[in-house]
Amino acid sequence: MSKPPGQTGTMEANRLGTLHLPTQGSGLQQVPQLTVVSPSGGGKATPPSKHGKKNAPLERNTDEYRQRRERNNMAVKKSRLKSKQKAQDTLQRVNQLKEENERLEAKIKLLTKELSVLKDLFLEHAHNLADNVQPPSSTGTESTIAPSTIQDSTDQ
Amino acid sequence: MSKPPGQTGTMEANRLGTLHLPTQGSGLQQVPQLTVVSPSGGGKATPPSKHGKKNAPLERNTDEYRQRRERNNMAVKKSRLKSKQKAQDTLQRVNQLKEENERLEAKIKLLTKELSVLKDLFLEHAHNLADNVQPPSSTGTESTIAPSTIQDSTDQ
DNA sequence: CGGGATTGCGCAATTG
DNA sequence: TCAATTGCGCAATCCC
Numbered sequence: 001m002s003k004p005p006g007q008t009g010t011m012e013a014n015r016l017g018t019l020h021l022p023t024q025g026s027g028l029q030q031v032p033q034l035t036v037v038s039p040s041g042g043g044k045a046t047p048p049s050k051h052g053k054k055n056a057p058l059e060r061n062t063d064e065y066r067q068r069r070e071r072n073n074m075a076v077k078k079s080r081l082k083s084k085q086k087a088q089d090t091l092q093r094v095n096q097l098k099e100e101n102e103r104l105e106a107k108i109k110l111l112t113k114e115l116s117v118l119k120d121l122f123l124e125h126a127h128n129l130a131d132n133v134q135p136p137s138s139t140g141t142e143s144t145i146a147p148s149t150i151q152d153s154t155d156q
Numbered sequence: 157m158s159k160p161p162g163q164t165g166t167m168e169a170n171r172l173g174t175l176h177l178p179t180q181g182s183g184l185q186q187v188p189q190l191t192v193v194s195p196s197g198g199g200k201a202t203p204p205s206k207h208g209k210k211n212a213p214l215e216r217n218t219d220e221y222r223q224r225r226e227r228n229n230m231a232v233k234k235s236r237l238k239s240k241q242k243a244q245d246t247l248q249r250v251n252q253l254k255e256e257n258e259r260l261e262a263k264i265k266l267l268t269k270e271l272s273v274l275k276d277l278f279l280e281h282a283h284n285l286a287d288n289v290q291p292p293s294s295t296g297t298e299s300t301i302a303p304s305t306i307q308d309s310t311d312q
Numbered sequence: 313c314g315g316g317a318t319t320g321c322g323c324a325a326t327t328g
Numbered sequence: 329t330c331a332a333t334t335g336c337g338c339a340a341t342c343c344c
Contacts, residue, residue: 057339068315069337069338069339071315071316072315072316072317072337072338072339073336073337073338074316075315075316075317075318076317076318076319076336076337076338077335077336078316078317079316079317079318079319080318080335080336082317083318087243087246090243090246090247090250091246093250094246094249094250094253097250097253097254097257098253100257101253101256101257101260104257104260104261104264105260107264108260108263108264108267111264111267111268111271112267114271115267115270115271115274118271118274118275118278119274121278122274122277205325205326205327206326206327206328207326207327207328210325213324224330225322225323225324227330227331228322228323228324228330228331228332229321229322229323230331231330231331231332231333232321232322232323232332232333232334233320233321233322234331234332235331235332235333235334236320236321236333238332239333
């Protein structure tokens with residue numbers, strides 16, 4: 001709904017200097033031909049720009065032009081496909097990492113719990129010692145702490 | 157989702173039916189792309205379009221046409237910006253997740269080590285018991301295992 | 313300098 | 329009806 005007043009003139013497509021439109025019109029394809037050349041005067045063969053190269057537009061009706069376009073079109077397609085592929089890979093990587101993350105967190109949770117259990121046992125033991133409780137040979141409490149319970153933490 | 161299969165196989169600039177050319181107007185437009193409108197009438201090859209609506213091409217020299225184009229160009233720009241933004245976000249997310257993963261792995265390493273230490277202590281203890289070593293108050297070995305050593309595992 | 317790879321842009325068909 | 333998407337071609341650059 002709300003829509004600002006018309007955008008007057010939207011000619012952003014304008015490049016700074018040159019816009020060439022090929023001459024002519026063989027059959028179909030007549031284009032409003034206008035050839036705007038950058039105002040800068042240096043009509044030298046070697047422009048100051050680093051790469052500033054502006055080759056002749058190459059006429060649109062030549063075979064070479066057509067060939068070049070065709071090649072470029074293929075290249076563009078290829079490039080875009082690649083780009084899309086890469087994007088998808090990235091997305092996949094996110095999921096992969098997320099999974100791994102969960103796995104790791106689960107592991108941490110487990111380890112933490114085990115650690116907590118062991119700590120409690122230690123504390124208990126410490127208390128026993130402190131309370132001067134001597135374990136003759138069957139206190140029962142600690143003897144239960146066979147390695148078996150602890151084992152599974154390391155693996156996986 | 158949704159990515160309709162692009163069927164267009166290979167239709168270069170060949171058979172064309174109608175070519176609309178811009179009529180000058182204000183400033184200059186881009187190169188007139190050839191709008192190909194297939195002349196064939198029958199047409200069974202109509203892809204299952206949801207809307208199945210085919211408006212008349214709308215002449216290119218009308219104000220309305222121009223307005224519509226302008227709007228669409230804006231929408232396209234917007235959409236592409238958004239798309240690019242999203243891609244970058246995804247990339248960032250990957251890095252974020254990678255970092256988090258490292259953090260988690262470090263933590264796991266730490267916890268594992270602590271657990272290992274505790275386990276060893278337990279084993280030692282068990283051995284002492286098994287060997288019939290009575291720890292009245294001078295065994296010295298286990299007494300050292302004060303809670304202090306264990307404490308730090310839980311935090312951070 | 314040549315030529316593929318990228319990138320920004322507009323067009324048109326579709327989709328929602 | 330209109331905005332958002334998407335495939336596509338063109339031209340300017342970039343980059344070997």
